Amino acid sequence: MRQSRFHGRVESGGRMCNWPGCEEAGEFRAPGARLPGFDGPGDYRWFCLDHVREFNSGYDYFDGMSAEEIFRAQSPLHGWEAQSRAFRPDAGVDGTPRWADFADPLEAISGRARAHMRQRQADLKPENARFNPEERRALGVLGLEGDIDGKTLRLRYTRLLRQYHPDHNGGDHSRAARLQGVVEAYQLLRKSPALA
Known part of the structure; x- marks a missing residue:
């Protein structure tokens, strides 16, 4: 062509x-x-x-648009709504992006950031301080908080084992990966010095 x-x-x-x-x-x-x-x-x-x-x-480009959409499309500032980092009062030196800087219609960025912030807040709780980062991830897999003891860990493990094991689900192996994660998390946590 x-x-x-x-x-x-x-x-x-x-x-x-x-x-x-x-x-x-x-x-x-x-x-x-x-x-x-x-x-x-x-x-x-x-x-x-x-x-x-x-x-x-x-041809009419604006055909089907509302008056507000036409006004926005004709604005000389169209596409410049977000404040650039260089002109912000802090000049963008804090290093964290503002959500207004991104167009995120599927909430792919903000959803991941919210999960990351929840994890950081959970890590900063005093009851979670006794566990290392790997053990805190294992607690998350089991759906537990940091204020547990050995008995609570065993009870939660038993309940999840029954929930995901194929023998309790009519031979359904679709949850095998989840079951493997639960077993690995339990094995790690039961050896933890924080639960000794």
């Missing part, structure tokens, strides 16, 4: 004009029904020179 430098013409073999009843070669690209956005680049229609001119003369 070769593109003409100045005219927008894309020469390719076999593409026909999408205008109904036209038999000319479709060498000019026009926006399709699906516009570019979060889901990808969108699609295109291909027209001959006469029909792309006709299409462009009647």
Whole structure:
């Protein structure tokens, strides 16, 4: 596919004009029904020179937008809503990102950060201080807090063992990985000096 430098013409073999009843070669690209956005680049229609001119003369980018959306799209600040680090009062020296700096429609970044913050807060609790980081992760696997004793550990292990073991689930092995994690966490914690 070769593109003409100045005219927008894309020469390719076999593409026909999408205008109904036209038999000319479709060498000019026009926006399709699906516009570019979060889901990808969108699609295109291909027209001959006469029909792309006709299409462009009647094309309305703002068709279907509310007055507020049109105003936002026409704003000279469009795309500059987030304050850049260099112009913040702290100049971004704290090293932590602000959530306003990111567009996170699926909450992929913020969800992970919330889980990380919950883990850090749990690690700072005084009752968790007696366990090392690996043992704290094992407590998380078992769903326990740091204020446990050996008896509580055994009871929780027994309950999870019954919950995930294939013999108690009609031979269902879909939870085997979870069961293995529970067993490894219990083996680590039962040898912990914090529970001696």
